[in-house]
Amino acid sequence: MRLMITGINGLLSQNLVQEFSDLYEINGIDLNPGIYPADQNIQVTQLDLTHTSELAKHLQTSEPDVLIHTAAYTNVDRAETERDLAFAVNAVVPGELAKLCRDLDIPLIHISTDYVFSGDSGPYAEISSCDPQGSYAESKYAGEQAVLNCGGQVAVVRPNVMYGHGVQLKSSFVAWLIKELQQGRPVNIVDDQYNNPTYARRLATVIHQILDKKAWDLWHFGSKETVSRYTFALNIAHTFGLPSGLINAISTVELNQSAPRPLRSGLICEKVKQELDVPILSISEELELLKEEMNAS
């Protein structure tokens, strides 16, 4: 069985590789060369997904049995000035992939985000109304809607504030915080943005369940409690034995970021728990799992 993963070098993809490499022959796509050692036998094709005719040819010749689309334009602030590029990658590509997969009869799992919601009244369920704010959010919303409306065997999964273990990653919040606290540097963390962060390693197991159960639907996945980013930071410091006194609370407006952030966000995960039989763990439990994972590597 062949699994194709777009954005193969990214955080979620590296966790998908861990989850699926014993079961599938993995064929990845990314802008840059693959980061995987030769003995892992992960074939990586360098391809810009916005080159849709090349993408179509590649898909037709590779004939994957399943496709997981993780690649995205993820710079939320830069998307305000690169709106066309954000839409090309986050809105047009998913729509094209969905059509290709439908026509070639390939099941597709697409990764969206909690940014599809306004962030006024979270946590949100899968049936809550969307109201994306800012270019990144609008582009991701257009992408997931194109996938959901295309027909075929498609599932869309929305994580929020994703973190996890990997190599050569762009800095994620958890990795950045650990490094700053280890080096004794004070950090300012917002105390007015609420989420239930998603641990990428467990999101990979949710995606495995979706594939096994052929659960073609819309899914939310995060941790048990919805907390402020400041509380999340204190949890990280506690788990990794780092000095929490270096963490100062500030407000989102003080950061003066270009793009709006959903303040009261978070994702209700009852459906994953009930229908996919995946337990929803606390932030502390998942951070302990991350620590074990990091110690083992």
Ligand SMILES: NC(=O)c1ccc[n+]([C@@H]2O[C@H](COP(=O)([O-])OP(=O)(O)OC[C@H]3O[C@@H](n4cnc5c(N)ncnc54)[C@H](OP(=O)(O)O)[C@@H]3O)[C@@H](O)[C@H]2O)c1
């Ligand atoms: N990380 C989060 O907190 C978070 C939260 C909610 C939802 N999500 C969603 O979850 C998914 C996975 O996120 P992630 O954090 O694992 O992403 P990531 O680490 O940024 O990885 C994405 C990968 O896709 C590649 N890529 C970007 N544009 C491409 C293109 N045109 N053609 C081919 N490859 C391209 C990137 O290459 P470059 O690095 O060279 O650009 C990168 O290797 C994304 O859809 C994201 O929107 C993420």
